[in-house]
Amino acid sequence: MDRSSIVKVIALMVTGFGIGIDFTGALILVPAIENSFDADITSTQWVLNIYALFFAMTMVAGGRMGDMFGHRKMMIIGLAIFLFASVMCFVSPSLDFLIAARALQGIGSGCVWPCTLAFGATKVSRPEHRAMIMGMILAGVTSGNVFGPLISGAAVSFGDWRLFFLANVLFSTISMVTALILMERETQHKQGEHIDFAGIGVLSFAVLLLLYGLDIGADWGWTSVPLLMLFFVSAALFFFFPQVEKRVKEPLLLPQMMQNREFRITLGLNMFNVSAAFVGLLYFPQYMQKVLGWSVFESAIGLAPLTLLLAVGSIVSGTLYNDFGPKRLLFWGYLIATTGALSIIILPAGLGYFQILPGMAMIGLGATLTVGPSGTAAVCAVKPERAGLVGGLSFMTHLVYGAISVAFATAIMYVVSLSSLSKQLVADGINMSATDQKAINGGTLTTGTARAIIEKLSSEEADKVKSAVAAAFDAGMNMAFVFAAISVSIGIVLAMMLDEEQLHKVEG
Template sequence: MDRKSTLSIAALMVTAFAVGIDFTGAMLLVPAIELSFDADITSTQWVLNIYALFFAMTMVTGGRLGDMYGHRPVLMIGLMIFLLASVLCLVAPDLITLIGARALQGIGSGLIWPCTLAFGATRIAKPEEQGLVMGLILSGVTIGNVIGPLLSGVAVTLGDWRYFFVANVVLAILSMVTIRTLMPREETHKSGQHLDLVGVAVLAIAVLLLLYSLDVGADLGWASTPIVVMIAVSFVLVLLFPTIERHVKEPLIIPQMLRNREFMITLSLNALQVPALFIALLYFPQYMQKTLGWSAMASAFGLVPMTALLCAGSIISGRLYNDFGPKRLLLSGYVMSALGAVLVVLLPESLGYFQILPGMLLIGIGSTLSVGPAGTAAMSAVKPERAGLVGGLSFMVHLVYGAIAVAFATALMYAASLARLAQQLAADKIDMSNADQHAINGGALATDQAKAAVSHFDTAQVTQIRDALATAFNSGMDMAFVFACLSALVGLVLSAMLNEKKLQSSNT
């Protein structure tokens, strides 16, 4: 690899790092945001889900824009949006404003990420180097995944979760400088392209309705009219999507791709791993803080075994891709992720941190062996000029399914933990109203609502309530990982069905 290519990859790795710290870092901020805005996890999960949704829904458009106008200028525009959104996150006066700023951050990231991948795959890498280059770019984002929680821990330790977004601002500026300085201009672009904004809007509305129904379902009742209507409209939009796409000049998924069995399998494999990884990144820090009583900084270090494996594994899986092929890597990755999720559920609560450590390690290894190879395999199944489209599409599927999985897992977790909390309080002969149980469920008695709910109990009873909350949280987390395991098992079946020879020769 020549010096020019090496410098270009370095520029892309800096940009990937900026995106990487934002994702995992924000997950560790959830308890601090709950406390700051006196909210519960069903509300604060939107800080994560709205980012993932808008990130996902912008990516296909971002990939197409990069193919049409050049990946370098679209990257710069995305970084400018990301910079503005980071400033808004930094000064957000309430949860609604923060959620809106996170949506804008998702749009910026959605322009950045597919162009980063496409530039690396088509403008820098030779065919035999594609796995290595993709691995290096992914290592940039996974190094960010490692550093992000540590930055969050530092911010919370310093007294304000908002300080985390200062790092976003600095890195956005640094990324703009490195892209402008080190990344070469493209001389040719693909002409005659059109954006499928209607398709993106239909999918975005469908997913947003589903996410919102999962958020408020426990409060309004799953059989209530608003929930039933929202879920029904969501499914109708999904069912109408293929019909709408037939009337679009350039649909999100080109018809030949839909008929390409290997491409559709690899596209699915970009998603089915995500629940184990996202649920781990969301709930392990909360488990350490709410159940084990660790500080934000301590829980950031507690997450390092998994994030470090994600970082190292991205480079290793890139090198292994050509030697072992995607099928063996994907099979191994999905086996490890499913086993990791099972261990989280089966190991006893009395082990404390060691209840989650084996699962953390296995999910970390499993993710590195499946996420990168699935994305590379999806892009290898299409023509090079469609790399931007497929780069955006594969991560759109990755993040949309991830957002739905987190929302569904949170709904499961909330219901399971609430039931276990009621059971434990009854066993301890503590009389607490249903409204107060809802107020404290999933928390650590730190918010104003939770403090009000336990204000009339004596010290011994508050201790019992705190212990009941820890037990309830653990039960809810177990249910979330049951769902993660089932998703990984479906991925394992699809990995076994993948035909590598057809994958390499399809090129639609």
Template sequence: MDRSSIVKVIALMVTGFGIGIDFTGALMLVPAIESSFDADITSTQWVLNIYALFFAMTMVAGGRLGDMYGHRRMMLFGLSIFLFSSVMCFVSPSLDFLVIARALQGIGAGCVWPCTLAFGATKVSKPEHRALVMGLILAGVTTGNVFGPMLSGLAVNMGEWRYFFLANVVFSCISMATALILMERETQHKPDEHLDLAGMGVLSFAVLLLLYGLDVGADWGWTSVPLLMLFFISAALFILFPKVEKRVTEPLLLPQMMQNREFRITLGLNMFNVSAAFVGLLYFPQYMQKVLGWSTFESALGLAPLTVLLAVGSIVSGTLYNDFGPKRLLFWGYLIATIGAATIVVLPGDLGYFRILPGMAMIGLGATLTVGPSGTAAMCAVKPERAGLVGGLSFMTHLVYGAISVACATAIMYVVSLSELRQYVAASGIKLTEAELRTINGGTLETPSAHAVISRLSSSEAETVQRALSAAFDSGMSMAFVFSALSVSVGLVLALLLDEKKLHRIES
């Protein structure tokens, strides 16, 4: 690459670094947020899910607006929103306020990310460098994924998890400065584009209702009429979505793109590669803190085999793309990730940290061989002026399914751990009500509600309950990874079905 292209890539990597820090760093704060707001895992998962959902739903619009008005301009707009919402996260007085602030962060990131990808895809000097540039940008994000947990761990060790969001403020300012200084204004736009607000609205509500149903299912009862109605409305909206798409001027899924079987498979490959990684990023730190008794910072270091592989592998997969092709990389990546998720299920709990270490490494390696190549394959299938749209679309499917995976895994984990906890406590002769079991299940004993439950027990009973919680969490996490392993294996089938020779450039 020439010097000008290298400077642009560095600026894009800086922006990606700031986004990467926010995503994984916030995950490490979950136990601290539980304690601060007296919440359980089914509630605090929204810190991840609401961000991923709004990030995903905004990306297609952000990418299309970038195509219309300039990717640099939309990046600066999105970074401004991200900066403001980071301040909101810092001052959050309640969990609901924090969730709203995280949703706004997702909107800001959704404006920034597709334009970052599109800018990288369209501004390189030679088309054959595109895969390398995509890998470098992803490396910026995944390097942020490595440092994010360390920053959040440091913040918690300092006694205040909110300090982490000050780092978001700093990196937002740095990203805005690099965009202003190192990226030139664009002169060619597509002002005739249209936004599919109806399609985005229908799809967003469908996913949101599904996530909410999975959140409250254990409390409402999985066969209760209100919950079944919620799932019915969500399913109806999913069915309505393609009908709405036929009536809008420019739908999210352009017909000429969806007529290409290989492009549809590629979009599927953008989905299923995130299940094990998202579930691992949520539960591995909690396993280290709730079962192994590690501090937040120690857990951040323990997560390094996953996050470091994600960072290094993004560069490697970018350089391998042209030599090996997407099919081969995606097949081996999905196979390794499937085996990695399965090891979490079959390895015994008495191994401690080494129970999750092989799985972390394989899930990280599998993700590096699938995330970049699947996104690059989708973006290389269209004209450069559609790069923003497809960049947003591919990562929309990526994040929406990631949020659904986390919600499904958490619902499974909560039900299984509650059942295990109930049996363990009953076998020990300790009498706790169903409400008290739900209060402590899957969470931390540091919350005020958990303290109220434990305070009436003797010291020996409290120790027994703590052991029961650890065992129940372990069982619940294992079942969550059963779901993840099955989910990732679907991507393995899609990789086998992909015919990369037919992944042609779509005339759109």
């Protein structure tokens, strides 16, 4: 590559780095956000879920608009949205405001990411360098995944979790400046492109209602009529989505693709690999902080076995794909990740950090062997001219199912931990109202409400309650990983069903 191309690739890597730190860094902040807004885990999970959902659902539209109006222009617009949303996160006066700002961040990222990849693939260098450039851009993102928790840990150490979002402001500003200065304007754009806003809207609303129902199920009652109606509307929208796709000009899911058996399998392989990783990224830091008593920065260091494997694996798995083939990589990756999720359930809580360390490493290794190869396999299953669409679609599926997995796992975790807490309090002879139990459930004992409850107890009772809360969190987390293990194990079956010979035949 010439010097100009190298500078442009570095600029694209900086953009990817900014996206990478935002995703993992925000997860480490969950306990601090709970304390700041006196919230519980079922509410703060939206800090992850809403971002993943809006990122995913904007990505296909963002890529199409980049084709229509210019990838450089859409990158700058997306970075401007992301920068503004990061400022809104920094000044958030309430949890609802923060969640809305995170949704806006997801929209910005959804515009930036596909255009970053497209610009790198088409404008930076010759075709023979594209694979290397894609790997370098992904290395920027995964490096951000590693440093994100460290930046958020440092922010909390300085006394305010909001400082983390100033890092978003800094990197998005640098990315905007480099895009304006180093990336040339595009003069030719695709004509006649159409965006499936109807399909995106129906699918987004269906997922959003499902996530909201899982969030408020414990408060409304899982068999209450309003909640059942909410789930019914969500299911109806999921059912209605294929009907909408048949009527739009350029649907998200082309009928030709859905008739391709290998494409359907690889789309599933793109979904289920994310379950254990997303649940782990949410709960491992909380376990370290709420059960082990570690600081935010210490938990960021403790998460390194997972984040480092994810970072290194995105580069290494690309080189393994041609040597071993997708079937073997995906089978062993899913098997290792399933084993990792099961190890967290089986290993006793008395091991402390070593209860989660083997599982963390195996989940990271499993994701390494499945995330990249499943996306590549999906692209290989369709015609070359659909590669860009399928690349975005597979990543969208990946994120949407990740958000759904976190919501299901959190709903399970909350119910199980609350039941465990109630039983332990009864066994300890401590009389506590159901409202107070819900306030301290999930291990959040440093919020204003939780502190007020603890202060009403004697020192002996307070110690028993703290032990009961920690044990309840561990029980709830274990059950969340039961869901994750079942979900990931589906990928083992799909990998065995994959026909490599048919996969590499271009669809008719």
